Amino acid sequence: MSHIFPRNSRARLPVIDHGDGVYLVDTTGKRYLDGSGGAAVSCLGHSDAAVTAAIRAQLDRVAFAHTGFFTSDPAERLADALIAHAPEGLDRVYLVSGGSEAVEAALKLARQYALETGQPARHRVIARRQSYHGNTLGALATGGNMWRREPFAPLMIETTHIAPCYAYRGQDPGESAAAYGHRVANELEAEILRLGPETVLAFVAEPVVGATLGAVPAVEGYFHRIRDICDTYGVLLILDEVMCGMGRTGTLFACTQDGIAPDILTIAKGLGAGYQPVGAMLCTAAIHDAIAEGSGFFQHGHTYMGHPAAAAAALAVLGRLTDDGLVARARTMGARLRTALEDAFGQHPHIGDIRGRGLFLGLELVADRETKQPFDPARKLHARLKAAAFEAGLICYPMGGTIDGRQGDHVLLAPPFILEDTHIDEIVTKLGTAL
Numbered sequence: 505m506s507h508i509f510p511r512n513s514r515a516r517l518p519v520i521d522h523g524d525g526v527y528l529v530d531t532t533g534k535r536y537l538d539g540s541g542g543a544a545v546s547c548l549g550h551s552d553a554a555v556t557a558a559i560r561a562q563l564d565r566v567a568f569a570h571t572g573f574f575t576s577d578p579a580e581r582l583a584d585a586l587i588a589h590a591p592e593g594l595d596r597v598y599l600v601s602g603g604s605e606a607v608e609a610a611l612k613l614a615r616q617y618a619l620e621t622g623q624p625a626r627h628r629v630i631a632r633r634q635s636y637h638g639n640t641l642g643a644l645a646t647g648g649n650m651w652r653r654e655p656f657a658p659l660m661i662e663t664t665h666i667a668p669c670y671a672y673r674g675q676d677p678g679e680s681a682a683a684y685g686h687r688v689a690n691e692l693e694a695e696i697l698r699l700g701p702e703t704v705l706a707f708v709a710e711p712v713v714g715a716t717l718g719a720v721p722a723v724e725g726y727f728h729r730i731r732d733i734c735d736t737y738g739v740l741l742i743l744d745e746v747m748c749g750m751g752r753t754g755t756l757f758a759c760t761q762d763g764i765a766p767d768i769l770t771i772a773k774g775l776g777a778g779y780q781p782v783g784a785m786l787c788t789a790a791i792h793d794a795i796a797e798g799s800g801f802f803q804h805g806h807t808y809m810g811h812p813a814a815a816a817a818a819l820a821v822l823g824r825l826t827d828d829g830l831v832a833r834a835r836t837m838g839a840r841l842r843t844a845l846e847d848a849f850g851q852h853p854h855i856g857d858i859r860g861r862g863l864f865l866g867l868e869l870v871a872d873r874e875t876k877q878p879f880d881p882a883r884k885l886h887a888r889l890k891a892a893a894f895e896a897g898l899i900c901y902p903m904g905g906t907i908d909g910r911q912g913d914h915v916l917l918a919p920p921f922i923l924e925d926t927h928i929d930e931i932v933t934k935l936g937t938a939l
């Protein structure tokens with residue numbers, strides 16, 4: 505009996521033995537193609553020599569020195585490298601240990617900015633239904649995933665949710681993508697006016713919605729309109745790229761493809777690529793300086809922030825992604841995987857939509873392609889698909905509740921960027937078997 509909870513007490517999980525490129529191998533020798541990088545984490549696969557060597561070298565020097573006393577060369581170089589690649593205007597970095605921590609830091613930074621700039625009434629957060637921003641209390645309050653929120657209601661941050669930009673189900677017949685994007689973005693303006701603009705702190709969104717919707721990018725123009733609305737009402741735009749960032753969508757930062765930059769941006773998962781727990785929040789100098797010139801101190805912190813070995817890992821990952829061309833590879837291999845999925849499942853009676861960007865792709869399962877009718881949630885299709893794929897030796901990331909937290913099923917694919925054409929064939933064949 506395992507004493508680790510919650511999962512191991514309920515299910516007998518295989519025991520992991522080692523990683524081998526895009527494969528994970530359990531102690532019985534069974535090989536699993538990691539078609540989802542865990543949960544869009546393992547962008548470099550499981551045996552990247554450069555990253556392991558960088559961590560080892562740092563461990564040989566020093567593993568940990570508290571940021572209250574020291575900075576470190578890897579942490580400083582990581583911050584410089586992130587800023588060099590970041591969208592225009594993001595030029596301050598705050599290092600943390602994961603996605604939820606990055607989102608918490610973003611929320612508290614926004615709140616403290618409002619206080620330091622004489623806007624104490626700004627405390628409300630607007631996010632989108634069917635979003636996930638993490639599991640700590642602030643991040644949970646922000647996310648729009650109802651079944652995760654409800655057990656903990658009332659949550660401590662006042663958050664309301666507008667519709668996501670989800671063209672497959674939101675766009676009206678005959679409506680252009682541009683008109684749809686504009687219409688759904690305008691929900692933000694209506695919500696700001698309803699709440700009172702002087703009370704609204706921030707709008708939080710994933711550029712490409714990952715776990716909860718299955719790799720749904722916004723239509724062109726949506727985020728331009730969102731940026732305009734935020735600017736008009738003095739609302740901070742926080743983009744959560746914890747899942748879709750770090751090259752996953754074919755550009756290092758996903759929002760680049762939407763043609764906008766946020767005031768605050770969060771990254772994690774792919775930053776450590778699974779080799780170390782690490783995350784970061786980036787913000788504009790204006791936000792940072794308002795605090796620096798005010799109280800002079802950002803009221804936040806964690807013991808492991810700026811951890812030297814984690815920073816060394818992230819710096820090596822960033823090098824692999826940019827200098828070694830792996831972001832570009834995510835773009836080209838993503839296009840090939842998408843074509844292969846469309847060829848294999850484009851006419852499948854129970855695949856309603858194939859979407860995403862780069863190596864961040866989603867398939868939505870439907871009972872009826874014509875009416876887009878979802879399967880009965882009681883059938884737990886996503887869980888059965890996950891189990892069937894796993895049995896066949898494919899790790900993918902299916903989820904239920906796609907439409908409204910209760911109905912709908914999708915599967916997310918987010919394989920390592922190092923995958924080869926043979927792996928694409930294997931993903932398609934095994935997913936087909938599971939389906």
Ligand code: PMP
Pocket residue numbers: 543602603604605607636637638639710714715744745746747748772773
């Ligand atoms: N934001 C997004 C968009 C995520 O996908 C996740 C994790 N799935 C988080 C935040 C939370 O990250 P973590 O699990 O590392 O705390």
